[in-house]
Amino acid sequence: MFVLDSRLQQDTLPVGDFPLCRLLLMNDANYPWFILVPRREEVSELFQLDGLDQQALWQEATMLAETLKDAFGADKMNIATLGNVVSQLHVHVIARRRDDPAWPAPVWGRLPAQPYGDEQVLAIKDRLRLVLAENFCFIED
Template identity: 75%
Template sequence: MFALDPRLQQDTQLVGDFPLCSLLLMNESRYPWFILVPRRAEVSELFQLDGEDQQQLWRETTALAETLKDAFSADKMNVATLGNVVGQLHMHVIVRRREDAAWPAPVWGKFAPEPYSAEQVEAIRSRLGLVLGNDFRFAEE
């Protein structure tokens, strides 16, 4: 049975669900930083997903990255699976801009997190609601 890693649960807000992945918003307002988590139990590596799920993860990742690049005027999209601290398979999709606080360095570990306000989260949800496809379901608020 799928369960979200407690560290991801603590550090993020659920935005909604694609067919395979839950979409989370990292609670760090300096960067539009999203995380896709395949809803599959005990998966820590891409190769542990079956072929169909691997393709679906890639479709969801690329669709999200393209949407975010346009919606947030990104200079560069950072897309990666790392998982050295959180073992559960998750894909980071981060909007980077040349003027962001950490540019060009990685976003993690640079500063103490600066959490989003409820208004900022709602603004992000509204922006995404205009561009995400029919396959996406927003989480109940």
């Protein structure tokens, strides 16, 4: 049974599900920062996924990055798997702009997180609703 890491639960807001991954929004309004988490048990490394899941993860990350680039007018998309703090496999997909507060440095630890307000989260979900594929299911609050 898939269980989301407690740190990810604490730091993110649920958005919805792709066929493989849960999509989360990092609760930091400084950047459009999303996280994909494969809904698989006890997976901490990409190579622990079978070949089909590896392909699905890359397809979902690529499609999400393309969607976010357009939806948020990003100058650069950052896609990363780190897992030094949270061992559960997860992929950061961050829409970066030259005018964001951390540019060109990484977003990790640059600024205190600015939590989203409820209306901001609804606006992001509405924006994504217009562009995400039919195989995406939003989690409603």
